[in-house]
Amino acid sequence: MSSELTLTPKQKSPNGQPCCEPVVYPDVERAQAERMAKIAKALGDPIRLTLIDVLRKHAGKVCVCELVPLFDVSQSTLSHHLKKLRDAGIVDSERQGLWAYYYVNPEELEELSAWLS
Protein backbone atom coordinates (compact mmCIF):
# COMPACT_ATOMS: atom_id res chain seq x y z
CA MET A 1 0.00 0.00 0.00
CA SER A 2 1.09 3.57 -0.64
CA SER A 3 1.62 5.53 2.49
CA GLU A 4 -0.95 7.98 3.74
CA LEU A 5 0.45 11.42 3.52
CA THR A 6 -0.96 13.57 6.25
CA LEU A 7 1.20 16.45 7.19
CA THR A 8 0.91 17.72 10.70
CA PRO A 9 2.10 20.97 12.19
CA LYS A 10 5.58 21.04 13.64
CA GLN A 11 5.78 19.81 17.21
CA LYS A 12 8.41 20.26 19.80
CA SER A 13 10.35 17.28 21.02
CA PRO A 14 8.81 15.52 24.00
CA ASN A 15 11.01 17.40 26.43
CA GLY A 16 9.93 20.70 24.95
CA GLN A 17 13.30 21.54 23.52
CA PRO A 18 13.84 21.59 19.81
CA CYS A 19 16.70 19.25 19.02
CA CYS A 20 18.04 21.38 16.25
CA GLU A 21 17.69 24.55 14.31
CA PRO A 22 15.06 25.82 11.99
CA VAL A 23 11.78 24.25 11.08
CA VAL A 24 11.48 22.81 7.63
CA TYR A 25 8.29 22.44 5.68
CA PRO A 26 7.51 20.64 2.49
CA ASP A 27 6.73 22.87 -0.46
CA VAL A 28 4.66 20.28 -2.22
CA GLU A 29 1.06 19.93 -1.21
CA ARG A 30 -0.31 16.62 -0.09
CA ALA A 31 -2.41 16.10 -3.22
CA GLN A 32 0.43 17.06 -5.48
CA ALA A 33 2.79 14.65 -3.74
CA GLU A 34 0.27 11.86 -4.13
CA ARG A 35 -0.25 12.56 -7.81
CA MET A 36 3.47 12.66 -8.51
CA ALA A 37 4.21 9.59 -6.40
CA LYS A 38 1.59 7.67 -8.35
CA ILE A 39 3.33 8.54 -11.61
CA ALA A 40 6.77 7.78 -10.19
CA LYS A 41 5.54 4.45 -8.92
CA ALA A 42 4.27 3.55 -12.37
CA LEU A 43 7.69 4.41 -13.79
CA GLY A 44 9.39 2.40 -11.07
CA ASP A 45 9.87 -0.73 -13.11
CA PRO A 46 12.43 -1.08 -15.90
CA ILE A 47 9.94 -2.65 -18.29
CA ARG A 48 7.35 0.07 -17.78
CA LEU A 49 9.94 2.81 -17.99
CA THR A 50 11.22 1.36 -21.26
CA LEU A 51 7.67 1.07 -22.56
CA ILE A 52 7.18 4.76 -21.93
CA ASP A 53 10.48 5.47 -23.63
CA VAL A 54 9.40 3.55 -26.72
CA LEU A 55 5.97 5.16 -26.84
CA ARG A 56 7.35 8.65 -26.33
CA LYS A 57 10.01 8.34 -29.00
CA HIS A 58 7.58 6.88 -31.47
CA ALA A 59 5.17 9.78 -31.13
CA GLY A 60 2.34 7.90 -32.88
CA LYS A 61 0.46 4.89 -31.61
CA VAL A 62 2.23 1.60 -31.22
CA CYS A 63 0.70 -1.85 -31.60
CA VAL A 64 1.02 -4.18 -28.62
CA CYS A 65 2.23 -6.86 -30.99
CA GLU A 66 5.25 -4.63 -31.64
CA LEU A 67 5.93 -4.22 -27.94
CA VAL A 68 5.74 -7.82 -26.80
CA PRO A 69 8.83 -9.08 -28.66
CA LEU A 70 10.96 -6.29 -27.22
CA PHE A 71 10.93 -7.86 -23.77
CA ASP A 72 11.69 -11.25 -22.34
CA VAL A 73 8.42 -11.58 -20.50
CA SER A 74 5.19 -13.29 -21.40
CA GLN A 75 2.40 -11.54 -23.22
CA SER A 76 0.24 -11.56 -20.11
CA THR A 77 2.98 -9.93 -18.06
CA LEU A 78 3.40 -7.19 -20.61
CA SER A 79 -0.35 -6.68 -20.70
CA HIS A 80 -0.24 -6.33 -16.94
CA HIS A 81 2.43 -3.62 -17.16
CA LEU A 82 0.48 -1.77 -19.82
CA LYS A 83 -2.54 -1.85 -17.54
CA LYS A 84 -0.52 -0.31 -14.73
CA LEU A 85 0.53 2.49 -17.04
CA ARG A 86 -3.07 2.95 -18.11
CA ASP A 87 -4.26 3.00 -14.51
CA ALA A 88 -1.70 5.67 -13.72
CA GLY A 89 -3.03 7.69 -16.65
CA ILE A 90 0.34 7.84 -18.38
CA VAL A 91 -0.82 5.98 -21.47
CA ASP A 92 -4.05 5.36 -23.30
CA SER A 93 -5.01 2.66 -25.72
CA GLU A 94 -7.27 2.15 -28.64
CA ARG A 95 -8.49 -1.01 -30.31
CA GLN A 96 -8.47 -1.40 -34.06
CA GLY A 97 -9.81 -4.76 -35.05
CA LEU A 98 -7.58 -7.40 -33.56
CA TRP A 99 -4.87 -5.00 -32.50
CA ALA A 100 -4.47 -2.65 -29.59
CA TYR A 101 -2.51 0.56 -30.02
CA TYR A 102 -0.94 2.42 -27.13
CA TYR A 103 0.21 5.99 -26.87
CA VAL A 104 1.57 8.32 -24.19
CA ASN A 105 -0.34 11.08 -22.43
CA PRO A 106 2.57 13.51 -22.20
CA GLU A 107 0.68 15.94 -19.93
CA GLU A 108 0.57 13.33 -17.20
CA LEU A 109 4.35 13.34 -16.93
CA GLU A 110 4.72 17.09 -16.82
CA GLU A 111 4.09 17.75 -13.15
CA LEU A 112 6.66 15.20 -12.02
CA SER A 113 9.10 16.31 -14.67
CA ALA A 114 8.79 19.92 -13.59
CA TRP A 115 9.18 19.10 -9.91
CA LEU A 116 12.24 17.03 -10.65
CA SER A 117 14.06 19.80 -12.53
Next chain:
Amino acid sequence: MSSELTLTPKQKSPNGQPCCEPVVYPDVERAQAERMAKIAKALGDPIRLTLIDVLRKHAGKVCVCELVPLFDVSQSTLSHHLKKLRDAGIVDSERQGLWAYYYVNPEELEELSAWLS
Protein backbone atom coordinates in the same frame (compact mmCIF):
# COMPACT_ATOMS: atom_id res chain seq x y z
CA MET B 1 10.33 -7.90 -7.37
CA SER B 2 11.42 -5.53 -10.12
CA SER B 3 11.07 -6.99 -13.54
CA GLU B 4 14.03 -8.30 -15.42
CA LEU B 5 14.61 -6.13 -18.39
CA THR B 6 16.08 -8.17 -21.16
CA LEU B 7 15.45 -6.77 -24.56
CA THR B 8 15.32 -9.21 -27.41
CA PRO B 9 15.54 -8.57 -31.12
CA LYS B 10 12.31 -7.97 -32.93
CA GLN B 11 10.60 -11.16 -34.05
CA LYS B 12 7.97 -11.76 -36.63
CA SER B 13 4.54 -12.89 -35.55
CA PRO B 14 4.10 -16.65 -35.39
CA ASN B 15 2.54 -16.78 -38.83
CA GLY B 16 5.51 -14.96 -40.30
CA GLN B 17 3.57 -11.81 -41.05
CA PRO B 18 4.17 -8.65 -39.09
CA CYS B 19 0.89 -7.52 -37.63
CA CYS B 20 1.56 -3.90 -38.19
CA GLU B 21 3.94 -1.34 -39.49
CA PRO B 22 7.38 -0.33 -38.49
CA VAL B 23 9.61 -1.77 -35.81
CA VAL B 24 10.11 0.28 -32.70
CA TYR B 25 13.09 0.12 -30.42
CA PRO B 26 13.70 1.59 -27.03
CA ASP B 27 16.27 4.36 -26.94
CA VAL B 28 17.18 3.74 -23.34
CA GLU B 29 19.70 1.04 -22.63
CA ARG B 30 18.88 -1.75 -20.26
CA ALA B 31 21.23 -0.51 -17.53
CA GLN B 32 19.98 3.04 -17.82
CA ALA B 33 16.37 1.91 -17.58
CA GLU B 34 17.19 -0.08 -14.46
CA ARG B 35 18.97 2.83 -12.82
CA MET B 36 16.16 5.24 -13.57
CA ALA B 37 13.44 2.78 -12.54
CA LYS B 38 15.20 2.31 -9.22
CA ILE B 39 15.10 6.05 -8.60
CA ALA B 40 11.49 6.34 -9.75
CA LYS B 41 10.51 3.49 -7.48
CA ALA B 42 12.09 5.23 -4.51
CA LEU B 43 10.08 8.35 -5.37
CA GLY B 44 6.93 6.29 -5.77
CA ASP B 45 5.59 6.96 -2.31
CA PRO B 46 4.10 10.29 -1.19
CA ILE B 47 6.06 10.35 2.04
CA ARG B 48 9.38 9.68 0.34
CA LEU B 49 8.65 12.16 -2.41
CA THR B 50 7.82 14.80 0.17
CA LEU B 51 10.97 13.97 2.10
CA ILE B 52 13.00 14.61 -1.02
CA ASP B 53 11.12 17.85 -1.55
CA VAL B 54 11.95 19.01 1.96
CA LEU B 55 15.59 18.01 1.72
CA ARG B 56 16.03 19.60 -1.68
CA LYS B 57 14.45 22.89 -0.72
CA HIS B 58 16.43 23.07 2.45
CA ALA B 59 19.74 22.68 0.64
CA GLY B 60 21.64 21.98 3.86
CA LYS B 61 21.38 18.94 6.06
CA VAL B 62 18.19 18.26 7.96
CA CYS B 63 17.89 16.50 11.29
CA VAL B 64 15.62 13.47 11.42
CA CYS B 65 13.99 14.94 14.50
CA GLU B 66 12.77 17.77 12.25
CA LEU B 67 11.36 15.34 9.72
CA VAL B 68 9.42 13.01 11.97
CA PRO B 69 6.79 15.52 13.12
CA LEU B 70 5.98 16.48 9.54
CA PHE B 71 4.25 13.18 8.87
CA ASP B 72 1.56 11.15 10.56
CA VAL B 73 3.55 7.96 10.73
CA SER B 74 5.63 6.42 13.45
CA GLN B 75 9.31 7.16 13.85
CA SER B 76 10.20 3.65 12.76
CA THR B 77 8.15 3.97 9.59
CA LEU B 78 9.88 7.21 8.71
CA SER B 79 13.24 5.62 9.38
CA HIS B 80 12.26 2.84 7.00
CA HIS B 81 11.43 5.38 4.27
CA LEU B 82 14.71 7.17 4.82
CA LYS B 83 16.51 3.87 4.46
CA LYS B 84 14.79 3.26 1.14
CA LEU B 85 15.97 6.63 -0.08
CA ARG B 86 19.48 5.87 1.15
CA ASP B 87 19.45 2.46 -0.55
CA ALA B 88 18.44 4.12 -3.79
CA GLY B 89 21.35 6.52 -3.40
CA ILE B 90 19.13 9.59 -3.49
CA VAL B 91 20.06 10.74 -0.01
CA ASP B 92 22.95 10.34 2.38
CA SER B 93 23.12 10.75 6.11
CA GLU B 94 25.57 11.74 8.73
CA ARG B 95 25.53 11.25 12.48
CA GLN B 96 26.43 14.05 14.83
CA GLY B 97 26.19 12.92 18.39
CA LEU B 98 22.63 11.88 19.05
CA TRP B 99 21.26 13.29 15.83
CA ALA B 100 21.21 12.08 12.28
CA TYR B 101 21.27 14.57 9.44
CA TYR B 102 20.04 13.78 5.96
CA TYR B 103 20.78 15.48 2.68
CA VAL B 104 20.02 14.95 -1.01
CA ASN B 105 22.45 13.66 -3.62
CA PRO B 106 21.20 15.83 -6.46
CA GLU B 107 23.28 14.04 -9.10
CA GLU B 108 21.32 10.88 -8.53
CA LEU B 109 18.13 12.54 -9.71
CA GLU B 110 19.64 14.04 -12.83
CA GLU B 111 19.45 11.10 -15.18
CA LEU B 112 15.77 10.52 -14.52
CA SER B 113 15.06 14.22 -14.61
CA ALA B 114 16.78 14.58 -17.97
CA TRP B 115 15.03 11.57 -19.47
CA LEU B 116 11.68 12.87 -18.28
CA SER B 117 12.07 16.27 -19.93
Next chain:
DNA sequence: CAGTTCCATCGACACTTGTCAATTGATACG
Protein backbone atom coordinates in the same frame (compact mmCIF):
# COMPACT_ATOMS: atom_id res chain seq x y z
C1' DC C 1 27.28 4.90 36.99
C1' DA C 2 22.04 5.32 35.88
C1' DG C 3 18.72 7.44 33.22
C1' DT C 4 17.30 9.74 28.81
C1' DT C 5 17.06 10.80 24.14
C1' DC C 6 17.54 9.89 19.17
C1' DC C 7 17.42 6.78 15.64
C1' DA C 8 17.94 2.16 13.49
C1' DT C 9 16.54 -2.48 13.43
C1' DC C 10 13.55 -6.45 14.33
C1' DG C 11 9.32 -9.18 14.13
C1' DA C 12 4.86 -9.33 12.75
C1' DC C 13 1.02 -8.38 9.79
C1' DA C 14 -1.98 -7.45 5.78
C1' DC C 15 -1.56 -5.92 1.30
C1' DT C 16 0.65 -5.32 -3.20
C1' DT C 17 3.66 -6.74 -7.00
C1' DG C 18 5.76 -9.28 -10.91
C1' DT C 19 5.51 -13.37 -13.02
C1' DC C 20 3.61 -17.37 -15.52
C1' DA C 21 0.28 -20.68 -17.70
C1' DA C 22 -4.26 -21.09 -18.84
C1' DT C 23 -8.52 -19.17 -20.19
C1' DT C 24 -11.61 -15.94 -22.29
C1' DG C 25 -13.46 -12.64 -25.64
C1' DA C 26 -13.31 -10.33 -29.67
C1' DT C 27 -12.28 -10.14 -34.40
C1' DA C 28 -10.65 -11.80 -38.74
C1' DC C 29 -10.36 -15.41 -42.27
C1' DG C 30 -11.14 -19.62 -45.00
Next chain:
DNA sequence: CGTATCAATTGACAAGTGTCGATGGAACTG
Protein backbone atom coordinates in the same frame (compact mmCIF):
# COMPACT_ATOMS: atom_id res chain seq x y z
C1' DC D 1 -19.69 -22.15 -39.73
C1' DG D 2 -14.91 -23.47 -37.59
C1' DT D 3 -10.31 -22.05 -36.87
C1' DA D 4 -6.66 -18.81 -35.97
C1' DT D 5 -4.85 -14.63 -33.89
C1' DC D 6 -4.30 -10.71 -30.59
C1' DA D 7 -4.76 -9.06 -26.18
C1' DA D 8 -7.01 -8.88 -21.65
C1' DT D 9 -8.24 -11.37 -17.63
C1' DT D 10 -7.95 -14.99 -14.15
C1' DG D 11 -5.75 -17.76 -10.66
C1' DA D 12 -1.75 -18.95 -8.41
C1' DC D 13 2.56 -18.10 -6.08
C1' DA D 14 6.78 -16.19 -4.09
C1' DA D 15 8.69 -11.88 -3.02
C1' DG D 16 8.37 -7.17 -1.69
C1' DT D 17 6.06 -3.09 0.76
C1' DG D 18 4.14 0.01 4.37
C1' DT D 19 2.94 0.00 8.82
C1' DC D 20 3.30 -0.56 13.82
C1' DG D 21 5.12 -1.61 18.52
C1' DA D 22 9.03 -3.25 20.76
C1' DT D 23 13.82 -3.64 21.21
C1' DG D 24 18.66 -2.23 20.78
C1' DG D 25 22.66 0.68 20.63
C1' DA D 26 25.03 4.84 20.82
C1' DA D 27 25.75 9.06 23.04
C1' DC D 28 24.61 12.79 25.97
C1' DT D 29 23.13 14.40 30.98
C1' DG D 30 23.11 14.40 35.78
